[in-house]
Amino acid sequence: MMDEQGRLLQSHIGVGMGALSGAVGMGHPHMGPPDGVDGGGGGGGKQDIGDILQQIMTITDQSLDEAQARKHALNCHRMKPALFSVLCEIKEKTVLSIRGAQDDDPPDPQLMRLDNMLLAEGVAGPEKGGGSAAAAAAAAVAGGANADNSAEHSDYRAKLAQIRQIYHTELEKYEQVRMACNEFTTHVMNLLREQSRTRPISPKEIERMVGIIHRKFSSIQMQLKQSTCEAVMILRSRFLDARRKRRNFSKQATEILNEYFYSHLSNPYPSEEAKEELAKKCGITVSQVSNWFGNKRIRYKKNIGKFQEEANIYAARTAVSATSSVHHGSQANSPNTPTSAGSSGSFSMPNPSDMFLGIPGMNGDSYSSSGVTPNIQSQVDSLRHVMSQSSAYGDGMAANQLYSPPAMSANGGWQDATTPSSVTSPTEGPGSVHSDTSN
DNA sequence: TGTAATGATTTGCT
DNA sequence: AGCAAATCATTACA
Numbered sequence: 001m002m003d004e005q006g007r008l009l010q011s012h013i014g015v016g017m018g019a020l021s022g023a024v025g026m027g028h029p030h031m032g033p034p035d036g037v038d039g040g041g042g043g044g045g046k047q048d049i050g051d052i053l054q055q056i057m058t059i060t061d062q063s064l065d066e067a068q069a070r071k072h073a074l075n076c077h078r079m080k081p082a083l084f085s086v087l088c089e090i091k092e093k094t095v096l097s098i099r100g101a102q103d104d105d106p107p108d109p110q111l112m113r114l115d116n117m118l119l120a121e122g123v124a125g126p127e128k129g130g131g132s133a134a135a136a137a138a139a140a141v142a143g144g145a146n147a148d149n150s151a152e153h154s155d156y157r158a159k160l161a162q163i164r165q166i167y168h169t170e171l172e173k174y175e176q177v178r179m180a181c182n183e184f185t186t187h188v189m190n191l192l193r194e195q196s197r198t199r200p201i202s203p204k205e206i207e208r209m210v211g212i213i214h215r216k217f218s219s220i221q222m223q224l225k226q227s228t229c230e231a232v233m234i235l236r237s238r239f240l241d242a243r244r245k246r247r248n249f250s251k252q253a254t255e256i257l258n259e260y261f262y263s264h265l266s267n268p269y270p271s272e273e274a275k276e277e278l279a280k281k282c283g284i285t286v287s288q289v290s291n292w293f294g295n296k297r298i299r300y301k302k303n304i305g306k307f308q309e310e311a312n313i314y315a316a317r318t319a320v321s322a323t324s325s326v327h328h329g330s331q332a333n334s335p336n337t338p339t340s341a342g343s344s345g346s347f348s349m350p351n352p353s354d355m356f357l358g359i360p361g362m363n364g365d366s367y368s369s370s371g372v373t374p375n376i377q378s379q380v381d382s383l384r385h386v387m388s389q390s391s392a393y394g395d396g397m398a399a400n401q402l403y404s405p406p407a408m409s410a411n412g413g414w415q416d417a418t419t420p421s422s423v424t425s426p427t428e429g430p431g432s433v434h435s436d437t438s439n
Numbered sequence: 440t441g442t443a444a445t446g447a448t449t450t451g452c453t
Numbered sequence: 454a455g456c457a458a459a460t461c462a463t464t465a466c467a
Contacts, residue, residue, distance in 0.1 A: 246446050246463050269456090290455085291447060298457060299445090 048079055071198060087200035111218075114225040121232045123164045159235050167228045174221055181217040185210050249292070253282035255314075257292050261300075262314035267414060268297055297414075 055074060059067050074080060118124035192206045249257070260278060261268050270278060275289045282289070300307050 248445065248464065288446080292445095294456070294458095295446070298459090301457090 049083070052077060052079055052083060075198065084200055088202035088205075091200050092202065092204065108222075111222055111225070114222070114229055117229050117232075118167070118225060121229075121236075122160060123167050123228055123232060156235070160232070163228060163231045163235065166231075167224070170224050170228075171221075174224060177220060178217060181213065185213050188213060249282065249284060249288075253284060256282050257289070257296070258310065258314050259318060261293065261296050262311050263318045265311070268293060269414070 052074065055070055059070055062070065077083075115124065188209060189206055192201050192209060195201055196206070248254075257278060260270065260274070264270070270289070270293060272286075275286045275293075279286045279289045284292075
């Protein structure tokens with residue numbers, strides 16, 4: 001160990017002394033290369049260096065006064081500059097190499113990412129341009145939604161501006177900190193230069209130290225940018241989360257959707273075209289239509305009893321429109337087949353006893369087996385048909401009591417979805433095809 | 440103000 | 454990809 005250090009030292013002495021020989025005055029500028037190191041004394045130089053090293057090594061064992069005196073003596077030693085250079089080199093090659101790897105990260109990709117994001121979000125960069133970019137992003141996100149999102153836009157913009165302002169004030173503060181940082185760096189540099197007179201501190205090391213200080217300070221900037229980015233992300237997620245800006249559909253839109261649902265109760269799965277048609281009519285998106293049907297199906301199935309009244313209303317409505325336009329009906333408002341299409345389906349239910357809530361005398365337990373469903377269905381259909389006929393002139397309440405939900409299979413889903421016509425109701429007349437195209 | 444209704448999202452399945 | 458089911462978050466209403 002010591003031996004190795006010694007060899008290293010020896011090998012560097014030549015370089016150092018060669019480089020500094022002129023300054024030290026121990027050699028001539030034109031002096032011959034390595035062998036001139038030893039000067040006239042030959043082995044005397046080595047002895048000299050050995051003495052110096054010995055003094056350095058033992059300096060910590062001495063008292064403070066002694067050490068001060070020794071330090072002064074060493075400082076004035078004619079070999080000092082050369083030795084200083086060598087020690088610096090050794091330090092470079094040992095200490096610095098250990099942590100040299102972490103030093104080279106000049107562009108800092110993370111900081112660049114943050115900068116890019118802040119620029120894209122309109123927090124950093126030009127005052128108004130950024131805002132428009134953010135607004136454009138917001139508009140793109142809002143999609144084809146209603147015009148009333150302008151209020152939310154301004155809300156978003158206001159909050160973004162708030163973040164922007166905070167960011168800029170913080171950035172200003174950071175600038176002040178950076179000034180202080182420069183001042184501090186100057187102090188450190190001066191101090192190190194001062195110390196370099198007695199310690200092996202090379203300019204390179206000073207430079208490195210300055211770099212460390214700057215990195216420490218720029219980490220503050222990084223934190224500022226990071227927290228700003230987080231704030232923007234939170235704002236965005238709040239703004240983008242549709243659940244937070246949910247608006248109930250218009251009454252008309254709900255009616256259109258309900259009409260379709262109850263007139264296709266046997267198979268309430270609108271095709272892509274039907275969804276588009278419904279979306280256009282309701283002024284909502286196709287996915288909103290899908291959502292609506294998904295919610296409706298699951299909620300209807302969960303609690304059919306609750307939806308009976310609604311089902312009756314819409315079933316009656318479609319029946320009325322059907323009779324008024326197609327049927328010869330003697331009474332224009334006769335709810336002739338209130339659930340023509342709806343009851344014809346094979347809508348399955350988890351609890352069969354709920355199926356016949358509106359049918360007096362029907363006991364769900366008797367029909368709980370899925371195997372008899374078609375049979376039940378025809379019974380229900382005929383029953384419903386007869387009863388609806390008999391109550392054709394009654395009020396809405398009568399219709400409510402008579403409504404019969406479609407049958408559901410034991411597995412809890414709409415069965416036979418692809419062939420709704422296979423389970424035809426006695427008065428399928430207007431049917432699903434009609435509703436599909438007319439509405 | 441509590442609760443039901445409702446639109447949207449997430450998760451898991453096929 | 455489309456759906457069912459569970460869940461979330463907001464709105465409407467008594």
